[in-house]
Amino acid sequence: PFSSPSIPLRLDLRSVWRRDVWSAAVVFGAETTFDSSRDRLVDDAFPDGWRCGAEAAWAPEIWRKAAVTYDERHLQGHVSRRAGVACWIPLGGGNALRLGYERELAHRIDRPATHELSLAWRFAGLKRLEPRKTR
Numbered sequence: 001p002f003s004s005p006s007i008p009l010r011l012d013l014r015s016v017w018r019r020d021v022w023s024a025a026v027v028f029g030a031e032t033t034f035d036s037s038r039d040r041l042v043d044d045a046f047p048d049g050w051r052c053g054a055e056a057a058w059a060p061e062i063w064r065k066a067a068v069t070y071d072e073r074h075l076q077g078h079v080s081r082r083a084g085v086a087c088w089i090p091l092g093g094g095n096a097l098r099l100g101y102e103r104e105l106a107h108r109i110d111r112p113a114t115h116e117l118s119l120a121w122r123f124a125g126l127k128r129l130e131p132r133k134t135r
Contacts, residue, residue, distance in 0.1 A: 006046055007034040021060045027053040031075065047075035063090035063122070069102075081105040094124025 012029035033046040051074070057067035065088040073080040084102035091097055098120035104113070 008032070009034065010051070012051070021058055023055075023057045023059060025055045025057075027051070027055075027071075031073065047078065049073060049075035049078075061090065063088060063094065063096040071102075079106055088122070096122040098122065 008031065010029055010031045012027050014025055014027045016023055016025040029051050030049075031051055032048040051072065053069065053071040055067050055069045057065055059065040065086075067086050069082075069084045069086065071080075071082045071084070082102045082104055084100060086098060086100040088096045088098050098118070100116075100118040100120070102116045102118070104115075
């Protein structure tokens, strides 16, 4: 639920195949949501279930990537099927910006939205130190 605190847990098994700049992946997993509130809500408010998905991507550089995705979730009778596209744009210094768009294919009235735009920022990792040096 949108107005009640909860803690989701998702465990995925992901298999990736790579060939040059192309990659493909499939994902299978389980999802559960723990009630961290003291609200009196029905069990459906904190659903459990399984998920699967696939991704095809083109990544000519480590921080540059374009992908097409499909994700399907089955959570206590609610089915969500989403198709999406995403791209990572390098911003220099190891930082990158992710632009994403997903569309709900199931067209269920219990969805908060059928179209979703997202932005994500990937921060650069710390540079490696030479042996015997400290920060």
